[in-house]
Amino acid sequence: MLVKALMDRxxxxxxxxxxxxxxxxxxxxFLEGALDAKTARRLERHxxxxxxxQRFMVAxxxxxxxxxxxxRPPLDPSFxxxxxxxxxKESI
Amino acid sequence: MTASxxxxxxxxxxxxxxxxxxxxxxxxxxxxxLFHLALRVxxxxxxxxxxxxxxxxxxxxxxxxxxxxxxxxxxxxxIVLNEALMRRRTRHPEREIPxxxxxxxxxxxxATEPAPDWAKLPDRLFxxxxxxxxxxxxxxxxPEDLRTAYVLKDGEGLSEDEVxxxxxxxxxxxxxxxxxxxxxxxxxxxxxYAR
Numbered sequence: 001m002l003v004k005a006l007m008d009r010x011x012x013x014x015x016x017x018x019x020x021x022x023x024x025x026x027x028x029x030f031l032e033g034a035l036d037a038k039t040a041r042r043l044e045r046h047x048x049x050x051x052x053x054q055r056f057m058v059a060x061x062x063x064x065x066x067x068x069x070x071x072r073p074p075l076d077p078s079f080x081x082x083x084x085x086x087x088x089k090e091s092i
Numbered sequence: 093m094t095a096s097x098x099x100x101x102x103x104x105x106x107x108x109x110x111x112x113x114x115x116x117x118x119x120x121x122x123x124x125x126l127f128h129l130a131l132r133v134x135x136x137x138x139x140x141x142x143x144x145x146x147x148x149x150x151x152x153x154x155x156x157x158x159x160x161x162x163x164x165x166x167x168x169x170x171i172v173l174n175e176a177l178m179r180r181r182t183r184h185p186e187r188e189i190p191x192x193x194x195x196x197x198x199x200x201x202x203a204t205e206p207a208p209d210w211a212k213l214p215d216r217l218f219x220x221x222x223x224x225x226x227x228x229x230x231x232x233x234x235p236e237d238l239r240t241a242y243v244l245k246d247g248e249g250l251s252e253d254e255v256x257x258x259x260x261x262x263x264x265x266x267x268x269x270x271x272x273x274x275x276x277x278x279x280x281x282x283x284x285y286a287r
Contacts, residue, residue: 024203028270055206059286065246066218067227068246070227073131075124086148087115
């Protein structure tokens with residue numbers, strides 16, 4: 001494992017690319033589109049060369065989207081009217 | 093969106109004067125959003141409705157303290173979120189999960205374990221009740237600061253600035269909380285479904 005880590009690290013360093021750890025640290029800003037163009041390009045090149053980080057990014061993106069896609073139960077239409085009556089009664 | 097926005101200014105003025113049309117406008121704009129926010133925090137519809145009602149009453153009674161140069165939207169969100177969190181704390185003692193156990197580990201900048209292949213997990217898997225329930229429990233088990241940031245940013249889809257304003261934290265802290273929440277949820281899903 002250590003030998004492989006050293007080889008991978010050496011390869012990315014030679015290519016002038018971020019490490020896997022840096023890919024994880026940049027992941028939030030990468031998905032937000034908040035990285036500067038140069039860093040984003042280097043990160044994309046790392047992703048092309050590293051299956052592990054490709055998989056990480058797929059999972060990370062999916063996790064970001066999980067709660068947004070959760071079903072939203074509709075609000076009972078009578079609820080607004082109930083609150084309106086409550087507010088007018090309580091606050092005046 | 094700030095109260096310098098003319099429609100907000102009119103609404104704030106109307107609420108201060110306790111005008112019925114201002115109450116209706118407030119409810120029209122925010123009922124649905126706040127209900128879903130409270131529901132994400134409390135997971136119980138009845139409680140979420142109660143919290144929204146209490147939150148709106150606070151908004152109406154405290155509107156005199158609202159700073160006109162700030163965002164009405166985030167002020168209202170903060171009130172309801174805090175109501176929901178307070179209610180949750182009374183019935184839900186925090187389960188301290190050791191989040192460090194779920195964060196990725198590296199050796200010389202390289203991940204120490206292979207990443208599971210989520211491409212093998214079909215999208216429909218996440219629509220199944222059991223998986224949804226598990227994902228929900230992963231979110232529930234997060235420490236409050238991580239959970240709240242994740243729910244606002246990824247669940248409610250609020251912008252970074254809105255989340256920072258509602259939680260009154262820096263952008264760095266907000267990103268850090270959302271990022272760690274995602275990593276913990278991801279790891280727990282992998283342990284159960286992607287091995």
